[in-house]
Amino acid sequence: MVAEISAVVDSVLPNGDLHVLGAQTLNINGEHTNIRVQGRVRLADIAADNTVLSNRLAEASIDYDGSGFVSRSAAPGPLTRVFNWLGIL
Numbered sequence: 001m002v003a004e005i006s007a008v009v010d011s012v013l014p015n016g017d018l019h020v021l022g023a024q025t026l027n028i029n030g031e032h033t034n035i036r037v038q039g040r041v042r043l044a045d046i047a048a049d050n051t052v053l054s055n056r057l058a059e060a061s062i063d064y065d066g067s068g069f070v071s072r073s074a075a076p077g078p079l080t081r082v083f084n085w086l087g088i089l
Contacts, residue, residue: 004051005037017042017058033066 007022021038039057046052054060076084 003035005035007037007052010038013040020052020057031066033064036063037061 003024005022005024007020009018010021011019013019018041019038020041021036023034023036026033026035037054037057037060039060041052041057045056054062
């Protein structure tokens with residue numbers, strides 16, 4: 001997955017690291033997608049263009065969820081859910 005999300009500095013930690021958080025909501029053709037990110041960033045990991053790669057985000061929490069046609073079609077079918085409940089899969 002590739003996405004660019006704007007984030008804000010939520011707090012400055014005692015060691016100078018920044019705690020950042022950001023969210024993005026996309027609504028495309030009836031598909032609703034929410035992306036949330038938060039974590040700790042060292043000042044040295046902030047690029048000259050004020051970006052931070054997700055692999056430089058410590059204690060990262062990245063949530064991706066959505067609803068709509070694509071999300072519903074990716075859900076497991078009833079038989080798969082029964083097998084999972086029985087512990088067969």
